[in-house]
Amino acid sequence: xxNFKDFWNQYKGAIIGVVIAILILITRLDExxxxxxxxxxxxxxxxxxQRNKEDVKSxxxxxxxxx
Numbered sequence: 865x866x867n868f869k870d871f872w873n874q875y876k877g878a879i880i881g882v883v884i885a886i887l888i889l890i891t892r893l894d895e896x897x898x899x900x901x902x903x904x905x906x907x908x909x910x911x912x913x914q915r916n917k918e919d920v921k922s923x924x925x926x927x928x929x930x931x
Contacts, residue, residue, distance in 0.1 A: 872879075888894055913920050 888897070
């Protein structure tokens with residue numbers, strides 16, 4: 865019994881993480897989480913471009929000129 869307690873105390877975080885990952889995969893929440901991440905990333909990029917229009921234009925122009 866002492867070995868099990870030691871094992872549990874040492875790997876408790878990993879075990880809980882694996883159980884949560886299995887639940888996410890079983891319930892197909894991974895697609896929802898990915899969609900939410902893509903939405904936030906798009907909002908962040910859009911906000912950055914809106915606030916730094918001139919800087920973004922110059923960086924894109926330099927990138928296109930290099931190609």
